[in-house]
Amino acid sequence: MKYRCPRCNFGQLHAARSSYVRRMGRQLVTIPGFRLWRCDFCGYTRYDAASLARIETLLGPDITEGDTATSFPAARTEGPAERGPRRWSS
Numbered sequence: 876m877k878y879r880c881p882r883c884n885f886g887q888l889h890a891a892r893s894s895y896v897r898r899m900g901r902q903l904v905t906i907p908g909f910r911l912w913r914c915d916f917c918g919y920t921r922y923d924a925a926s927l928a929r930i931e932t933l934l935g936p937d938i939t940e941g942d943t944a945t946s947f948p949a950a951r952t953e954g955p956a957e958r959g960p961r962r963w964s965s
């Protein structure tokens with residue numbers, strides 16, 4: 876299954892592994908070796924939908940400022956999720 880990159884509309888998303896990082900209260904939770912998808916052209920990255928669903932079952936939904944809690948579309952069960960790693964400015 877191939878997924879065209881939604882950002883550059885040129886590259887393709889390939890399965891990869893990297894760390895899942897999210898903030899829970901004052902703590903950063905890091906899960907190494909997390910499945911995600913990365914564009915081979917521009918580096919656009921999205922978490923794997925199935926893996927993300929599993930982690931949110933364990934940890935609860937990742938709702939932070941700026942996210943809309945109500946309008947999340949029907950969850951995809953495979954392929955890239957709607958969300959990817961955030962960049963936190965230190």
Ligand SMILES: [Zn+2]
Binds near residue numbers: 880883886916917918
């Ligand atoms: Zn791209």
